[in-house]
Amino acid sequence: MARSADKHDDKKRELLSIAEKLFMEKGYQKTSLDDILRASGISKGGFYHYFKSKDEVLSESINNMIDEVLAILQKVVDEEKLGALDKLNLFLSEKSKFQSSKAEYAKLLGVLMQTDVSQYIYYVTVSRKLVTPLAQIIRQGVNEGIFDVQFPEETADILTRIINSVMQSAPYLEYLSDAEKHKRYVSSVQTMISRTLGLKAPIKLY
Structure with a gap:
């Protein structure tokens, strides 16, 4: 269980880092969820496993x-x-x-x-x-x-x-x-x- 939780946290931090980079490059308002999905290579369902919005x-x-x-x-x-x-x-x-x-x-x-x-x-x-x-x-x-x-x-x-x-x-x-x-x-x-x-x-x- 601990290893699974660690992987979850690592992936969440990775998504967060990718999103922050996009916010800085494009601006928060101009960065869409699809932008984050494309940059991270994760599906929309996968994204919602870590963040609601x-x-x-x-x-x-x-x-x-x-x-x-x-x-x-x-x-x-x-x-x-x-x-x-x-x-x-x-x-x-x-x-x-x-x-x-x-x-x-x-x-x-x-x-x-x-x-x-x-x-x-x-x-x-x-x-x-x-x-x-x-x-x-x-x-x-x-x-x-x-x-x-x-x-x-x-x-x-x-x-x-x-x-x-x-x-x-x-x-x-x-x-x-x-x-x-x-x-x-x-x-x-x-x-x-x-x-x-x-x-x-x-x-x-x-």
């Missing part, structure tokens, strides 16, 4: 990416020796480092986030998975008297949306390649986060 492929892709970064970020949250401000700086730094290591995927997300469906899936997933660890850091900062926040969970939700909102922007790919535009974006986000948390000095986003 193209939207589920997208959802799975986003979930995998967020689970991977969440495993890294949760280690920061659980670090008992760090104060809240150091945790926040490290949390954001590790998130940025992860994104930099996934440059091709960042470009893919930039393409995907231009559609309403993908935006919805992405933000629902992010809210469900990344808000909680960020809220833990904010709550710790409130207890330490560093952050001036009344509602940590809601504030974490808002900040998560701010941090990730650049992917909704039409010039997102320019932010990835243009150093000056990237710098201005980072500076703006740093200011918004700092003011939201009641900090006098800007946090170090990157």
Whole structure:
């Protein structure tokens, strides 16, 4: 049974990789299920054995990416020796480092986030998975008297949306390649986060 499950997972990952490549080359909306079937050599019935729809492929892709970064970020949250401000700086730094290591995927997300469906899936997933660890850091900062926040969970939700909102922007790919535009974006986000948390000095986003 274990070997059969492994084969199933391997094939599912293969289909996911093929679909992601097509999304990046053709765009999510212009990639049809038939495109995925032709590229993978699988039948429609075979495809439905792994995924219910193209939207589920997208959802799975986003979930995998967020689970991977969440495993890294949760280690920061659980670090008992760090104060809240150091945790926040490290949390954001590790998130940025992860994104930099996934440059091709960042470009893919930039393409995907231009559609309403993908935006919805992405933000629902992010809210469900990344808000909680960020809220833990904010709550710790409130207890330490560093952050001036009344509602940590809601504030974490808002900040998560701010941090990730650049992917909704039409010039997102320019932010990835243009150093000056990237710098201005980072500076703006740093200011918004700092003011939201009641900090006098800007946090170090990157």
